[in-house]
Each structure stands twice: as structure tokens, then as C-alpha cells.
Amino acid sequence: MDFTISPEIEDFRARIARFVADEILPAEDLRANWDDHDNITYNAMEPLRAKARDLGLWCLQLKRETGGQGLGKIGMAVCYEEMNRSIFGPVIFNSAAPDDGNMMVLEQAGTPEQKDRWLAPIVRGDVRSSFVMTEPHPGGGSDPGMMQTTATKKGDKYIIRGHKWFITGAADASHFILLARTSDDPRRGLTAFLHHKDEPGWRIDRRIPIMGPEEHGGHCELIYDDMELPADRVILGEGMGLKVTQMRLGPARLTHCMRWLGLAKRCTEIAKDYAETREGFGIRLADRESIQIKMGDLAMGIEIGRLLVMKAAWALDQGSFAKKEVSMAKIHCANLLHKAADVAIQINGARGYSKDTVLEWIYRYARQARLVDGADEVHQMVLNRHLTDEGRNFWKWEPAKN
Known part of the structure; x- marks a missing residue:
């Protein structure tokens, strides 16, 4: 078994370590750089993100053709550990939840058109995103099979109705990946959709207060009330949620x-x-x-x-x-x-x-x-x-x- 890492991964790790020590930890030390939810303010964050991007330390988890560095999961394990020496580290490198997971799944599952419209702006850092799955009782949490939110197909559109909560980053997100039920099939009953914050038919009911510090955009409770989405918003196909x-x-x-x-x-x-x-x-x-x-x-x-x-x-x-x-x-x-x-x-x-x-x-x-x-x-x-x-x-x- 080979427990060594490649010279390329070590190079990224070392450069990330220097950047965290020289740039991010000093920013973390200044309380003026903390927002009301104990995260880094956008004013302090954006210049650091620009520096990280200029140094080629941006979106390491994605393929090069997507705008990343193609390190794979092993390289990510090494580099993400180094990034989070600072509590503000991951977001500076565009490797923080929930954008991190959303970018990876869209890279893997999105159509070329979906990647251009929904993934590329997150990769550039122009927008934030959110993954909308968890529901209050009796809906789905760890068991997505309990999902109550429905997407009913009418013509070439889907009508979304449901209630979600503890949706990370929702208050600051522009792009959303939404899970809803399209049938009662135990394996093919869920479908994943894309939607934008400015589309009608949904709202943030509240930002849920929590014990700990928060990601940008908090943890929110959402209501979907007859939201209409066209069929091209489906990821992978109906029933593939x-x-x-x-x-x-x-x-x-x-x-x-x-x-x-x-x-x-x-x-x-x-x-x-x-x-x-x-x-x-x-x-x-x-x-x-x-x-x-x-x-x-x-x-x-x-x-x-x-x-x-x-x-x-x-x-x-x-x-x-x-x-x-x-x-x-x-x-x-x-x-x-x-x-x-x-x-x-x-x-x-x-x-x-x-x-x-x-x-x-x-x-x-x-x-x-x-x-x-x-x-x-x-x-x-x-x-x-x-x-x-x-x-x-x-x-x-x-x-x-x-």
C-alpha cells in the first residue's frame, strides 16, 4: 500500500498552507472581518478569494475543463484538511459547503446547457447555491423515501408543492437543487430540479436560529406553493433523484x-x-x-x-x-x-x-x-x-x- 502523495498534490498543499498562514489567519484575527453569524464578511472574503483564484488555488475539486484543478478525492483530502486550519478557509478557495457538493454533482450529472447556466456561475464565484432536500416531520430527512414535497407534471411543466427546512445557505443562494417526489416508486420516485431565487412560487419562511456559527445564508425553512418549473430543469431525468x-x-x-x-x-x-x-x-x-x-x-x-x-x-x-x-x-x-x-x-x-x-x-x-x-x-x-x-x-x- 502506497501512503505517499504525488508531487502535484504536495505542491498544492504547501501553497494552500502558506496562503492560510499569510492571508487567511490574519484576517480571522480581526473581529471586524466577522459578520453577525460568526462567518467572514463578504467585504473581507472577496479580496481573499480573488487572490486565491489568481494563485491557481480555486475550485481544486473540479476538472480542469470545468475551471478546477482535477485533484480527485485523494488530493482533496490532503488540501481540504490544510484549508480548514482557519475557520474561514474553505470558502476562500470555493470549497465550502453547500457550493462544494453542488458543483461536484452538477459537473457529474448536468447537461452541457445546465452546466453553462447553473454550474459555471458558481464556479466563477458569481453566485452561491443551496441543496434543498430535508423536510420537517413527517417528511424526509436522513431517509429521502419519506419525502412529502411533490412535483406534479402538467404538460411540459412540473408544479412543485412542499415544505423544506434546515436548508443550508438558502438566504444567500441564487441557484437551488431541489428534490421532490414525482411518483410512489420506491427507487424511481424522486426527481432533482434546478431553480433560481427570482422565480415565483416559493419563499423563505424564516432563517432558523441555531446554536453554532453559520454558513453564509444560514439554515432556512422554505415553502413551495405551486412553483412551475420547465422540464429542462430536471437533473439526469425524471425519477433519478x-x-x-x-x-x-x-x-x-x-x-x-x-x-x-x-x-x-x-x-x-x-x-x-x-x-x-x-x-x-x-x-x-x-x-x-x-x-x-x-x-x-x-x-x-x-x-x-x-x-x-x-x-x-x-x-x-x-x-x-x-x-x-x-x-x-x-x-x-x-x-x-x-x-x-x-x-x-x-x-x-x-x-x-x-x-x-x-x-x-x-x-x-x-x-x-x-x-x-x-x-x-x-x-x-x-x-x-x-x-x-x-x-x-x-x-x-x-x-x-x-
């Missing part, structure tokens, strides 16, 4: 894990720096065995997460949906991030609980990690299904092909 969700959500879950590893490393960095300088009762915190045990455990947990993420990234690059691998990475990295923030706050004491560091930001953000894109328990059930179906082959090594 479940396929679209599979194409989008697996890689998107894994990119979350890549970014969370970067934040977990930032937590250990802050904790380590403080422990090396803070003294009490005649001894540095870093020299106390209890602190060394905590830090060593975090270092090991981060490395386990990196291995899980890299295996899943490799599987995706091989053309697999990597459901098992992504679920394991998602569970581990979500819990790891919360643990890393908690331990770092404990080591920093009152300083960690204050806003003098980003630890409290990461701590609030980390709690959602165990919920978004499937709760821990859902992914554990997925793993159990694989175990039931595969038995001892659950842990099988795939032999190389001659």
Missing part, C-alpha cells in the same frame, strides 16, 4: 470529514501552544502527564480519521459509492472534532471558553457534525447492514488486479 442524492451526499459527507480534520488539528495546535507556555505550581502544563495523555490521544484520533478519510477518498476515486467507508469516516471525524475542541478548551481553561481563541467557535460548530448529512446512529445502522450482508467480508482486502 435518488441517484442524484447518492452522487452528491457521499462525497459531500467525506469533504465535511476532510475539513473537520483541519479544525481538529487547529484545536490541538492552540492547546499545544498554550500548554507549552502556561505554568502552574512550578511546572508547565506541557510537562504534566495528564496533559500529555490528552494530547497524545488526540494526535492518534486525528491520524485514525485521516486514514479512514483517505481510504474512502481512494474508494471514491475508484468509482465506488464507498458507502461503508464514508459512514465510518463520518462517525469518527464528527466525534473527533467535538472531542478535540472540548479537550483544547479544557487545557486552555477560561481562555478557551472565551472568545479570545476560536475554540469556542469550533466547539459550537462541532456539535452539529454528529447530525448533518446523517446522524451518527444512521451511519451506524448503515454499517450494521453491511456487516449483516457481508459477514467476515466486511473487512476484506481487495486484491490488486493484474
